[in-house]
Amino acid sequence: MAELPGCPGPSSAQAGPAAACQGCPNQGLCASGGPAALDPAVAEIKEKMEIVKHKILVLSGKGGVGKSTFSAHLAHGLAEDETKQVALLDIDICGPSIPKIMGIEGEQVHQSGSGWSPVYVEDNLSVMSVGFLLSGPDDAVIWRGPKKNGMIKQFLRDVDWGEIDYLIVDTPPGTSDEHLSIVQYLNSTHVDGAVIITTPQEVSLQDVRKEISFCHKVKLPIIGVVENMSGFVCPKCKIETQIFPPTTGGAEKMCQNLNISLLGKVPLDPRIGKSCDQGQSFFSEIPESPATLSYRHIIQRIQEYCGLHHTEEKLSN
Amino acid sequence: LSIVPLSFAERSNLAGVQHILLVLSGKGGVGKSTISTELALALQHAGKKVGILDVDLCGPSIPRMLKVQGKGVHQCDSGWVPVFVDQDKSISLMSIGFLLEKPDDAVVWRGPKKNALIKQFISDVTWGELDFLIVDTPPGTSDEHISTVESLRQYMPLGAVLVTTPQAVSIGDVRRELTFCKKTGLRVIGIVENMSGFVCPHCLECTNIFSKGGGEELARHARVPFLGCVPLDPQLAQCLEEGRDFIREFPKSSAFPALAHIAQQILDRTSSQSS
Structure with a gap:
């Protein structure tokens, strides 16, 4: 994690004594960290998350590009198959938008013997957010x-998700x-990859x-860009x-340059x-919109990716 | 006789700054950096000296918007010299974008490291004499927000401009930001x-892509001033992409009067305050 010239990164054994650390305002902080003791929660999370078949993270460096809109509709789209259990976890702690987008704002989370119960939108679609x-x-x-x-950590360890096929974060x-934590906590389990959203x-x-x-640094596979x-x-x-305006060629050019797949383009639609x-869900509100069609195509590609990934995984085991 | 703390005994780097403004929003991608940039340009055209401090450490956008990406920050005896945007040195900028080796490098930092850099940005940048510092x-x-507000408190900032887009999903996050301002004692100058x-x-038809009126309604509800509506303007987006001065180049565009009006309200407020 070399961020600034010569910085060994806070997780390095060299953090603090390295030459580049001299005079750095964080020298004390990094040095005092030392090799962190393994959080016992990691083992518990591993056990809980291992039964989740597919885990997909929705990421973007930029705000307001449509991460939550995409996450919500990916969940809706995957849950159309009634045999699949889908869970949507919102880890935007300071700006949780998922409850509003899913139409469950003001709902409460209940505590049961087996943990926090998520809020159910459909029988096979559950949601957890700090908003609740x-x-x-x-x-x-x-x-x-x-x-x-x-x-x-609590969302991953203490929520009673039940048996789920897809977990969308x-x-x-x-x-x-938030990003470092989710990746670190899920590190010991299998994550299918990240979908990256941009404008x-x-x-x-x-x-x-x-x-x-970031994805390359933490070795998180990239499913593709939307x-x-x-x-x-x-x-x-x-x-x-x-x-x-795509003044530098938009996502298409970026994907070509970085050798990542472009899953699709979604036009602006005020609806x-x-x-x-x-x-x-705008899938049911505006089924004929070009945006809906584009979304459906993208979701299909993600399903294919996960399916393929799953078989490869099984074969290699 | 009380002992003067060291930070006050020395002349602080912010001592020559008249007014400090924060640009905030609970939501991402609503135009905080756009408003910061255009506000700086509008104040510059009004004859003011402006500094911009970009504390978005994971996604710094301002260097590109002012076409100074790739410039370097120099060290002098009293601290870091900010990057000057124009020859007259009437806009200066400090951003983590200037400290990265490669522009695509990710700043994967947890809170404590971000806080340390923000403290350094606030104490160690040699702004000189400024009429406005926009954060x-x-x-x-x-x-980032807690550290910035805490470190700036002793300099008594003028207040915060809150930016939102009109739709309910964005308004929800900005309501939370208003609570943040209340809890930290930061004055709200108004909502944009x-x-x-x-x-x-092509046909001059107006479409409310992200709805309409949410910001104004929120301002009324929260009893804070409403500074105005800035329309979606492809010319504005294009200027920001290419780092051109929108305020100078497009005085006839639909976004221009709105931006000029926001800057004027801030100027009015500071002139009434100092008189």
């Missing part, structure tokens, strides 16, 4: 890293505490490249405008935002 | 509703 633990819509979660990490923007403009892509570097808000067709004159505000 | 923040209410309506350049 807040006392009202103005309640802010003003937490520093360690508290956020503790919450994520929606994340906040960035490459910090077409370079200002977004430059953050997304950082997220891709380009969201890709063009807008005026409902009146039907002419398409690039509101967020998507509206459905999300109302907590309804 | 652009990442989304959320976590480490960004991406509010899109006028088709």
Whole structure:
């Protein structure tokens, strides 16, 4: 994790005494960390998460590109197969949007003998978010890293998910505490990979490249990239405008350069935002929209990826 | 006789800064960096000297928006010299983007390391004399925000501009940010509703892609000033991509009057405060 020139990274044994650490404001912090003792929760999480067949993380370096919208609709799409159990975990601790998008805002989490019960949207679709633990819509979660990490640990260890086929994890923007924690806690179990969301403009892509570097650093496989808000067709004159212009070739060019698959492009459709505000799936609201068709195609590709991955895994065992 | 703490005894690097503004939002991608950049440009055109401190450590956007990506930060006796955007040195910028070896390097840091760098950004950058220091923040209410507000408290910031998009999903996060301001004693200068309506350049039909009016309603509900609606404007997005000065190049665009109005309200507020 060399972030600044010569920095050995906080997890290195050289953290603190290394030459580059001289004068660094974090020298004391990094040095005092030492080799961290293994958290006993990791073993418990491993046991709990091993029975989950597929785990997919939804990531983006940039905020507001549609991670939660995508996560919610990936969950809806996968849950259309009634034989599959789907769980959606929202680890955006400071800005949980999933309860609103799934139409279950204000729901509470109940404690049972086997842990916290998630909130069920359908018989085969359950959701967990910090949003269910807040006392009202103005309640802010003003937490520093360690508290956020503790919450994520609890979500993985203490929620009674039951037997699930797909676990989808929606994340906040960035490459910090939440991301490191989820990857570290799930490290000992099998994660299918990450779906990375971006918008077409370079200002977004430059953050997304950082997220891709993050995935490489922590050895998280990348399922592919989704380009969201890709063009807008005026409902009146039907002419398409690039509101967020792909000045550097958009996600397509980035994927080519970095050798990652582009899962698809989703156009802007004002009805998507509206459905999300109302907590309804736009798959049922606007089945004929080009955005819905594009989404369905992307979900199919993710299913194929997971299926393929699963068989490969079985063969290698 | 009381002992003067060392930090006050020395002349602090922020001593020459008249007004400190924070740009906040609970939600990501709503236009915090866009508003910070355009506000800085508008204040510059009004003859002010402006500094921008970008405390978004995992996703710094401002260097590109001002076309200074790839520039380096130099060290001097009293600290780090910020990067000057123009020849007159009327806009200066500090961002983690200038400290990365490669632009795609990810800053994979947990809270304590981020907090240490923010403290250093606040104490060690040699801003010199500034009329305004604009602090652009990442989304959320976590480490970066707590550290920034705590470290700036002794300099009595003017307050925070909260940016939102109109849809309910974004408003929900900004309500939480308002609570953050209340809890930390940070004044709210007002709310900006960004991406509010899109006028088709071909037929002039206005479509509310991300709904409409949510920011104004929230301002009324929370009893804080509403600073205005900035429409979705592809010319604005294009300028930010290429690091061009939108305020100078597109005075006839739909977003221009909205941005100018926001800057004016901030100028009015500071002139009434100092008189």
